[in-house]
Amino acid sequence: KQEVTQIPAALSVPEGENLVLNCSFTDSAIYNLQWFRQDPGKGLTSLLLIQSSQREQTSGRLNASLDKSSGRSTLYIAASQPGDSATYLCAVRDSSYKLIFGSGTRLLVRP
């Protein structure tokens, strides 16, 4: 059974810092991995999708990497801003088509 773990559970950093969020999964047979952002009381916003054949994806200040063999992904946020404060979720999709989510990392960027 696929399990997804995110570390740390919470993170507080000063504005301007670069930071890394970690995601690990137990079964390497995945089709893709998605990173999402969730603001309080809101739905999920897709940030990046990495296909199983890819190693990384970039969007603006965000960079996500995928190492299938070790069951790990990282989300790198450069030059963090207070507006980046949210919960970040990673999810993997396997052959069953559903997304399996980690429990998220709550990020606070202090002005």
Added chain:
Amino acid sequence: GAGVSQSPSNKVTEKGKDVELRCDPISGHTALYWYRQSLGQGLEFLIYFQGNSAPDKSGLPSDRFSAERTGGSVSTLTIQRTQQEDSAVYLCASSLVLAGDSTGNEQFFGPGTRLTVL
């Protein structure tokens, strides 16, 4: 519309009543998914549709839960005889395709319906 929409945004009901939650996927998306987000369980999959058929209903927690999709578009999640443990945020997502390792598999989520069962 441009994104996935869900209605109502909030629903308060009494224990034992039936509720219907609606999802409008992104136009042209063939795959539609329902998830539930609760404090104790995190985000969990309920059901997905490819067109109007639901190949995998394994995430539905009990036979009080059912879902349908009509015209390959709108989907309704119905909860009969609601219980307090059904209180959660119900999220709908859609994607362009469902198959294999494809860029079309990115799932886009709606804002959710917050269900409170008193």
